[in-house]
Amino acid sequence: MKNPSSKKPAEKILSQKQINRRNFIAFTGFIGFNALAFGAWRWLYKSPVEKSGITAGARKPLRRALDQNELLLRKTFSNDHLVKTYPKSMADPNVRVNSEIGIDDTGFDSKNWSLIVNKKDGSKLQLSLQEIMALPKTEIVYDFKCVEGWDQISYWGGLRFSDFIAHYNLQEEAKLQYVGMATPDKAYYVGLDMPSAMHPQTLLAYEVNGLPLPVKHGQPLRLIIPVKYGIKNLKRIGTISFSDQRLPDYWAEQGYDYYSGL
Amino acid sequence: MKSIKEKHPLATRWAHWINFPVLTIMIWSGMLIYWANDVYSFTLFGHTFFRFFPDPVYNFFDIPHRLAEGMAFHFLFMWFFAVNGFLYVLYTAISGEWRLLLPNRHSFKEAWLVLLHDLHIRKMLPPQNKYNAAQRIAYTSIIIMGLGSLITGLAIYKPVQFYWLTWLCGGYHWARIEHFILTIGYVLFFVIHIVQVIIAGWNNFRSVISGFEIVREKPTTDIKIIEDEKPIQ
Numbered sequence: 001m002k003n004p005s006s007k008k009p010a011e012k013i014l015s016q017k018q019i020n021r022r023n024f025i026a027f028t029g030f031i032g033f034n035a036l037a038f039g040a041w042r043w044l045y046k047s048p049v050e051k052s053g054i055t056a057g058a059r060k061p062l063r064r065a066l067d068q069n070e071l072l073l074r075k076t077f078s079n080d081h082l083v084k085t086y087p088k089s090m091a092d093p094n095v096r097v098n099s100e101i102g103i104d105d106t107g108f109d110s111k112n113w114s115l116i117v118n119k120k121d122g123s124k125l126q127l128s129l130q131e132i133m134a135l136p137k138t139e140i141v142y143d144f145k146c147v148e149g150w151d152q153i154s155y156w157g158g159l160r161f162s163d164f165i166a167h168y169n170l171q172e173e174a175k176l177q178y179v180g181m182a183t184p185d186k187a188y189y190v191g192l193d194m195p196s197a198m199h200p201q202t203l204l205a206y207e208v209n210g211l212p213l214p215v216k217h218g219q220p221l222r223l224i225i226p227v228k229y230g231i232k233n234l235k236r237i238g239t240i241s242f243s244d245q246r247l248p249d250y251w252a253e254q255g256y257d258y259y260s261g262l
Numbered sequence: 263m264k265s266i267k268e269k270h271p272l273a274t275r276w277a278h279w280i281n282f283p284v285l286t287i288m289i290w291s292g293m294l295i296y297w298a299n300d301v302y303s304f305t306l307f308g309h310t311f312f313r314f315f316p317d318p319v320y321n322f323f324d325i326p327h328r329l330a331e332g333m334a335f336h337f338l339f340m341w342f343f344a345v346n347g348f349l350y351v352l353y354t355a356i357s358g359e360w361r362l363l364l365p366n367r368h369s370f371k372e373a374w375l376v377l378l379h380d381l382h383i384r385k386m387l388p389p390q391n392k393y394n395a396a397q398r399i400a401y402t403s404i405i406i407m408g409l410g411s412l413i414t415g416l417a418i419y420k421p422v423q424f425y426w427l428t429w430l431c432g433g434y435h436w437a438r439i440e441h442f443i444l445t446i447g448y449v450l451f452f453v454i455h456i457v458q459v460i461i462a463g464w465n466n467f468r469s470v471i472s473g474f475e476i477v478r479e480k481p482t483t484d485i486k487i488i489e490d491e492k493p494i495q
Contacts, residue, residue: 011265011477019264019476026472030279037283062334069337076423083422084433143434145421148329149299151434227422255330257337262422 054191054246057255070259074195077261083201083226086141091155095208097216098146101250102188103236110220113184118241120173127168129220133206135159135167140201140226145262147229147251156224158205162198173242174198180247181223184238191249192225192232196261201226204237229260265478269392269469271357277350278470284342287335289445290323294332297325302442314442340415347408362392364402369395380458404451407444414441 014022047059055063115132117125138160145151165174179197182189196202203224206213213219218235225232231251241247252258270278296302297320304312320326354360365373368388372395378384380396387394393401417428417437431437459467469475 011267012474013263014266015263019266022474023468023472030471033279041283041287058330058334062338065338066334073420073423076420078423081423081425084425084428145434146299147333149295149438150301251330255334257333262420 052253054248054252055258056253066257066259070257070261074193074259074261077195077227079195079198079200083140083142083262086143086153088141088155090153091141091209092152093209095154095217096146096150096152098148098230099188099235100216102183102185102234103215103218104187105185108184108215108236110215113220113236113238115221115237116239117168117170118239119170120176120242125168129206132159132164132204132221135163137207138163138203139207140203140224142201142226144226144233145229147231147256147260155209156203156205157207157210158203158221158224160200161202161204161223161225162200164204165198170242176242176244178243178245178247180239180241180243180249181234181237182239182241182248183234183236186238188234188250189248190223190232190234191247191252191258192228193259193261196225196227196259199225199227227262229262231256232260264476266474267477268473269475270473271353271359272473273353273357274350274359275470275473277346277353280346281343281350284339284346285448287339288343289448291332291335291339292445293323293325294328295336296442297327297332298329302439314446337419343408344412347405347412351405363398365395365398369398371395373399400451400454404448407447407451411441411444414438414444417441 044059044061047061050056050058050060050063058066110129113129115127115129117127119125136159137157139155139157141153141155143151144154165171174194177194179192179194180189181192204221205218205224206221208214208217213222218237221237222235223233223237232249246258249258251260293315296314300314302314303310304314315325354363372388372390375384375386375388376394376396379387413427414431414437416424417431418434418441421428421434421437428434428437431440465475
């Protein structure tokens with residue numbers, strides 16, 4: 001049986017000159033490698049930050065990396081890959097509130113609220129909460145994941161986004177690549193790739209823990225999109241738009257991944 | 263003339279020195295991410311010994327409020343970490359180096375003797391090859407830990423698409439904890455590794471750069487038969 005561990009590596013006899021030569025080559029290479037690595041790091045660390053646009057706030061090479069990661073990893077995306085669901089009893093009764101951007105307008109009255117859908121032909125669809133609630137309700141209990149790193153099992157109810165598309169004959173809109181949603185005051189907005197929006201677990205939610213949404217959770221209607229981080233789960237939807245171009249996204253303008261997919 | 267012994271193959275040396283800065287960047291960017299939800303602590307019987315991390319540590323490394331930046335760095339350098347690790351394992355497997363690196367049936371008993379020796383409790387080291395039993399265990403564990411970081415990392419990164427990895431890690435919540443513990447493991451490994459390298463000395467350190475160790479100042483062939491010694495008849 002061949003086993004190199006049983007035989008000692010051969011010793012070689014070298015002159016001091018030969019040893020010096022090998023050391024010189026090796027150490028030159030080592031120092032050169034380190035200088036190159038350090039230079040590359042300085043280049044990356046000091047590389048310019050994107051000018052404001054759909055995405056902003058990240059170093060340009062790192063933004064390219066984020067976008068390339070998305071292009072590669074979206075190949076693993078499938079409507080059959082479902083977020084793990086839990087029994088209702090496991091849902092946390094105290095649903096965490098992390099942000100009030102876009103819902104901090106104290107003069108807001110949900111009785112005067114309606115959902116505006118900007119259609120492809122330029123026309124608008126105006127929907128009341130009652131109309132949305134009249135459609136079949138879907139419930140989900142899943143582990144909500146925040147980009148900060150915390151997660152919480154929570155229980156939501158609402159209209160499945162794909163059902164909403166089908167019911168209001170928005171099939172032409174759903175052929176476009178992106179969906180955008182914004183709060184009525186336009187202070188918070190998210191851009192979503194269509195496959196994620198059309199994922200069977202994406203909801204236009206109007207209930208949490210079986211009760212109507214309180215203001216802090218996005219009364220009267222919010223987005224629950226389990227295939228994305230919490231930052232994409234916009235509270236208090238005012239408008240929904242469709243486009244083949246990426247639509248504005250609040251956190252993508254602050255250096256975060258535009259897609260933030262899970 | 264000096265007698266030298268080839269020690270570390272070029273591929274091993276490259277993998278080692280590429281991994282060092284890459285892992286450093288991964289740990290640093292990981293800390294930028296962890297800061298945003300820094301809930302872990304070392305607590306035993308209700309007493310918290312250490313909170314990850316105290317403010318002076320954060321401030322020293324300029325960690326706070328850099329989550330987006332941390333994620334962007336982390337999700338680029340993860341590729342270098344993974345590819346370098348994969349190439350190293352591939353090389354080790356193909357070259358046969360793994361025979362010197364994987365622990366064998368004696369290693370776990372011998373590692374204990376190595377530890378006693380290193381702590382100056384025991385004088386003799388068990389007979390060893392290129393790597394002693396403790397090194398075999400350490401250098402194999404660190405590769406398994408690397409694989410663990412990839413798996414737990416992917417389980418947090420894409421918990422829906424790679425749901426089976428997340429399941430394997432015991433769920434999303436646990437995967438993040440495991441990912442963190444592995445990182446603490448690297449830091450501990452690093453500390454011990456550096457101490458051992460300093461103790462082992464220059465000849466050993468140089469071999470990780472130039473590949474060989476000097477075994478004898480004078481080669482064995484220089485030994486001459488002393489004149490008055492006659493062979494036994």
